[in-house]
Amino acid sequence: MIASLNPVTSSAPASIRDLPTPSALLDGSRLDRNIARMQAQANRLGVRLRPHVKTAKSLPVARRQIECGASGITVSTLKEAEQFHAAGVTDILYAVGVAPNKFGAVLDLRRRGCNLKLVTDSLDIAGALAGYGRAHGHHFELLIEIDSDGHRAGVRPDDPLLLQIAAALEAGGREAGGGALLAGVMTHAGGSYELDTEAALVRMAEQERSRCVDAARRLREAGHACPIVSVGSTPTALSAVSLDGVTELRAGVYVFFDLVMANVGVCALDDIAMSVLTSVIGHQPSKGWAIVDAGWMAMSRDRGTQSQRRDYGYGQVCDAHGKPIDGLVLHAANQEHGIVGFADAAAGAGGEDIRRLLPVGTLLRILPNHACATATQFDRYHLLDEAGGIDVWPRFSGW
Amino acid sequence: MIASLNPVTSSAPASIRDLPTPSALLDGSRLDRNIARMQAQANRLGVRLRPHVKTAKSLPVARRQIECGASGITVSTLKEAEQFHAAGVTDILYAVGVAPNKFGAVLDLRRRGCNLKLVTDSLDIAGALAGYGRAHGHHFELLIEIDSDGHRAGVRPDDPLLLQIAAALEAGGREAGGGALLAGVMTHAGGSYELDTEAALVRMAEQERSRCVDAARRLREAGHACPIVSVGSTPTALSAVSLDGVTELRAGVYVFFDLVMANVGVCALDDIAMSVLTSVIGHQPSKGWAIVDAGWMAMSRDRGTQSQRRDYGYGQVCDAHGKPIDGLVLHAANQEHGIVGFADAAAGAGGEDIRRLLPVGTLLRILPNHACATATQFDRYHLLDEAGGIDVWPRFSGW
16 A cells, blocks of 8 residues: 555556555556547548647657557657657657747757757747857757637738748758758647537638648748648547648647547547546535545646536546446545535435445546646556556656 | 756756746745744644645745744645655644545554544544554544534534544544544634635634534543644634634645735735746737746646636736736646736737737746645745745655
8 A cells, every 4th residue: 555655666556446546547448549549530631640748748658659650749848858758759849839948958859869849939039049059050940830720829821920930040041050940830729629519620620721731831932941731639630621731730638538528529428538536535415525535636626618518527427437427526626625516416416315325435536627637636647458457657747 | 957857956056047947936035934924823822833734745845834833744645644754754634534545554654653643524434444443453543524614524513423423433442452542623614715804714713713622522521532623724824813722723825825815815915935937938919918838737727816806817927036017917828838918908018018028038937826736736846045046945746
């Protein structure tokens, strides 16, 4: 028991009853199915799949994606780049606009053989990076971030800034001793998370594609090479009918899926590969509550389903085998306490019933609203394979 | 630069400009002031202070609390108990209802000299713990959790269950070879977080005190020793006029404070000791947005101020020296992207202004909604002392 409190051990537990609570569980067959589904979609559309590893931050998960056909990875932090490069992955896209205080760390990684590509939507950053490259005798590679849906960052494809950034990047010329090379364009239609019909998702996927391809065309017409055209989010990647003009697809959360994605309509509850194992520690019978040892520290504070068609509170409650208990959600969460109750109190157990339904010590699994946010609360996953075995897969966090 | 991406190093950075972004900063003089304030309050009220270490999860922080007069600690996980016991703290209260699958780990800690006390509000757990103690020839110590405000867990002081739990605990008698001893009662008026007037806080503190003391009185009248009467939350601890009948006070978040506590009214913005250092990485000038490299991964998803008198979005933006920029908040957050803008768009910078006000590369500090949630996203703090030095203080997470 004590060993389970310590950093990842080599001996795997024999049963989920041997795990401490809370623990993060992965269903191995669902994981494999999700990985195969996205790879088949990329193959059908004729593009490379560059999975975003920010969801799992776990080498064994990325290994399964690469074995299934993925080519290169996307990261959200330099720590991810550092960790995956140390594990042998060299083709890495850092998909968050780079700040000047990170240039040194990026240069160090590139000099160690990591083909780390950067993104920006800022003319000042482009100029500063090119200058830093010239000063250090090194050519950085950078993609211009395109705004395809107005939700966050990026340059609109028709904005004069697009060509200004390209010009600033390559001011020193490709033949100079150092600078920055335009490697391509990338976009992320994060606005797709707010949709929930197939028609709207198909339209958003086409908008993401066409605006990014338009930006590449403008750059090429102005004389810039623009080899990479990179698009994606899990909802648009799974909804795209054509990716004509695109070279690569990025997606992250599909590897686990979650309740937000179920509400968007791109997965079912039984596709969700990650859950949090928890124990019942008490009750408030008059309120129909069971208190569990998974609060927001285990689930995260993410309430992404609150604004969607079905609100799952802090998560959908399942039995120990992973079968959802209809209507039962984690409806409130403190740091290490969760309150389990029926979403519709009238339909649920009242009086003494919750104590009989979920006695103290009962193990439950909770499906997360947002897998990226829940996963980062843990330093390891417990992978359940089809044969009933449990493996321990480390994950990392931080910057 | 690369060293800063690796686990905590022994060499301290010379300036915040040497830190990676995002980083967690602690203002040392505010930290000391907050610690001294709560200790003075406990001293004035004539009770022990048993700080809850779940906020900081950092040995150097707890050391400052103990040096200032704190006596014993409160924890929310067995990992905290394990870590602080390894550092020499022996008097520990695990303030989350214990589940049967944790009995083995608790027994191991107690046999290694950790005076770890447990809590429950469940008759079944009390009986199971006493049985486990008898079976293993060990006496556990347990406090009954009292519900003083209806917000979560606990037994109401007038509930017959109170005496049933005490009887189940001590069924084997104190003279038996093992079992469970009633060490006292404890309560946490978490409902105080929803208040924001001094009068309401004073009333809630008195309710928390009187209901817990009532429970102790009932137990003593029934023949049970009830040495510990433990109450507290940061808002009630700072608002209590009298703690007559109470033996110890618990509070956690006061050590850092946060925007939720500022809205409750128990601290000012310039008492908040923790902030997140971030860099500006881009703009959407037409929207008045600056994009920064602190998203919800750095700030957490906590939106605790959303339902309070002032909504700070994902945090209050300050300049690099920690001075709040009035009206500027982190109004949206994705995983590693934050969107900074004026809460009242009409009052803020429009057009090109945001680029002049916050050029790319600008360092900002963001005050968190909920310090416990933000702190856990980091594996270290950077402590800024009054002399301008920076120290690196490790922290841990997980279970």
